[in-house]
Amino acid sequence: MTEPAKAKVEMEKLVSLCRRRGFIFPSSEIYGGLSSCWDYGPLGVELKRNIKDAWWRAMVQQRDDMVGLDSSILMHPRTWEASGHVQGFSDPLVECKSCHLRWRSDELESDKCPECGGELTEPRLFNLMFKTFIGPVEDDASVVYLRPETAQGMFVNFENVLNTTRKRLPFGIAQVGKSFRNEVTTGNFIFRSREFEQMEIEYFVKPETDKQWFDYWVEERINWYVSLGIKRENLKLRPHTKEELAHYARECSDINYLFPMGWAELEGIANRGDFDLVQHAKSSGKTLSYYDEEAKEHIVPYIIEPSAGVDRTFLALLCDAYDEDEAEGEKRVLLHLHPDIAPIKAAVLPLSRKEHLASFAREIYADLRKHWMVSYDDAQSIGRRYRRQDEIGTPFCVTVDFESLDDKQVTIRERDSLRQIRVPIDSLKATLRAKLGGEDLFVLPDGGKIWKE
Numbered sequence: 131m132t133e134p135a136k137a138k139v140e141m142e143k144l145v146s147l148c149r150r151r152g153f154i155f156p157s158s159e160i161y162g163g164l165s166s167c168w169d170y171g172p173l174g175v176e177l178k179r180n181i182k183d184a185w186w187r188a189m190v191q192q193r194d195d196m197v198g199l200d201s202s203i204l205m206h207p208r209t210w211e212a213s214g215h216v217q218g219f220s221d222p223l224v225e226c227k228s229c230h231l232r233w234r235s236d237e238l239e240s241d242k243c244p245e246c247g248g249e250l251t252e253p254r255l256f257n258l259m260f261k262t263f264i265g266p267v268e269d270d271a272s273v274v275y276l277r278p279e280t281a282q283g284m285f286v287n288f289e290n291v292l293n294t295t296r297k298r299l300p301f302g303i304a305q306v307g308k309s310f311r312n313e314v315t316t317g318n319f320i321f322r323s324r325e326f327e328q329m330e331i332e333y334f335v336k337p338e339t340d341k342q343w344f345d346y347w348v349e350e351r352i353n354w355y356v357s358l359g360i361k362r363e364n365l366k367l368r369p370h371t372k373e374e375l376a377h378y379a380r381e382c383s384d385i386n387y388l389f390p391m392g393w394a395e396l397e398g399i400a401n402r403g404d405f406d407l408v409q410h411a412k413s414s415g416k417t418l419s420y421y422d423e424e425a426k427e428h429i430v431p432y433i434i435e436p437s438a439g440v441d442r443t444f445l446a447l448l449c450d451a452y453d454e455d456e457a458e459g460e461k462r463v464l465l466h467l468h469p470d471i472a473p474i475k476a477a478v479l480p481l482s483r484k485e486h487l488a489s490f491a492r493e494i495y496a497d498l499r500k501h502w503m504v505s506y507d508d509a510q511s512i513g514r515r516y517r518r519q520d521e522i523g524t525p526f527c528v529t530v531d532f533e534s535l536d537d538k539q540v541t542i543r544e545r546d547s548l549r550q551i552r553v554p555i556d557s558l559k560a561t562l563r564a565k566l567g568g569e570d571l572f573v574l575p576d577g578g579k580i581w582k583e
């Protein structure tokens with residue numbers, strides 16, 4: 131029998147690293163935290179922005195067939211009636227009669243409370259949308275919902291986008307933004323929280339080409355994760371069976387990742403058919419269709435939806451990048467983050483705090499930070515400073531020593547291999563740019579030399 135696959139890092143280690151180095155804190159921690167809500171700290175916010183930027187670059191900026199959107203979180207309540215969320219977006223819940231904890235009945239293995247063994251109530255449906263009120267009066271007429279997905283903003287703007295961009299099929303609308311779900315089972319750190327961010331695409335196609343575009347997007351999205359450094363063997367496609375397909379879907383596949391708690395969904399890709407445009411057309415009374423010049427007829431496009439989570443991508447990238455090894459005779463924790471994703475691209479480290487060296491190093495720092503997120507660190511021994519950068523995934527350290535004042539050269543140390551080169555300061559920017567772009571460290575600029583193999 132083959133061993134079940136196991137992730138290489140436990141969740142506790144990631145949680146502890148994220149806390150210790152300022153990636154992620156519990157929300158409103160001084161008040162004891164708020165269940166399943168998280169705050170991204172100084173390094174976390176950079177990493178998260180890098181994920182969203184990488185997605186936007188690949189999915190919008192570098193494509194002819196995609197445009198962006200930023201729709202509002204609060205939408206007309208009829209949106210959620212038409213989409214089926216008011217009626218259907220609910221989990222069956224049971225409550226323990228003694229400790230009153232609630233559980234998803236479809237996830238329970240026995241008919242007793244997992245916490246205290248108590249007797250459970252009959253299942254009851256529980257809507258996952260957060261409700262609030264718009265305007266000054268809190269009555270039924272002013273109820274609005276915090277969106278549980280960004281998708282609906284793109285469906286209701288289909289006509290606006292079509293009319294203003296004159297896109298032809300196939301084309302997509304892409305959006306990144308916050309979504310909210312009053313999840314029943316939360317936990318596993320940022321894997322399932324009540325406020326999270328999504329990166330979604332609604333890709334409109336001619337109905338007869340849906341299968342081909344579904345397959346295209348499955349492959350495209352897997353390749354995107356791999357391009358950011360996620361190992362292919364840690365990704366697995368899980369097609370949904372007919373029975374588990376959502377009410378709107380004709381076909382659906384999850385891209386699963388091997389998280390510390392096991393294989394779980396990173397992204398869902400669905401063929402939604404014409405469900406959404408038909409529903410919103412019916413409910414709003416507007417015609418939501420596309421004039422096909424070739425066939426000379428109006429058609430309702432089918433929609434392929436690759437829907438990814440920013441927070442789950444964050445977690446997957448951390449899991450994949452986490453490593454422990456030995457460097458310069460000491461144990462170290464390091465994150466092998468792809469340079470595009472690393473919160474800090476390079477750290478400038480003067481060997482001493484002596485004024486003439488410090489001001490020289492600060493000039494180099496000031497110049498580099500015009501181009502990248504760069505940090506400056508002059509506290510403690512150089513070994514300690516290298517370790518600190520390794521632990522947050524900084525791909526390169528630029529060391530400024532006393533010789534640099536005379537020879538106008540600095541050393542560049544590579545996080546993963548520990549190799550070093552020495553390069554003229556004049557070519558430092560170009561060299562860093564090339565190395566961040568993937569060039570081998572030992573491809574040297576004019577006047578550069580290998581410093582440490």
Ligand code: ATP
Pocket residue numbers: 311313320321322323324325326327328395396397398437438439440441442
């Ligand atoms: P799950 O069954 O794991 O809760 P889902 O199938 O409900 O996920 P979708 O509705 O397909 O999720 O949402 C698309 C993507 O949004 C998911 O693949 C995931 O990356 C992200 N996502 C959904 N719910 C959450 C959540 N509560 N916390 C963090 N990310 C989420």
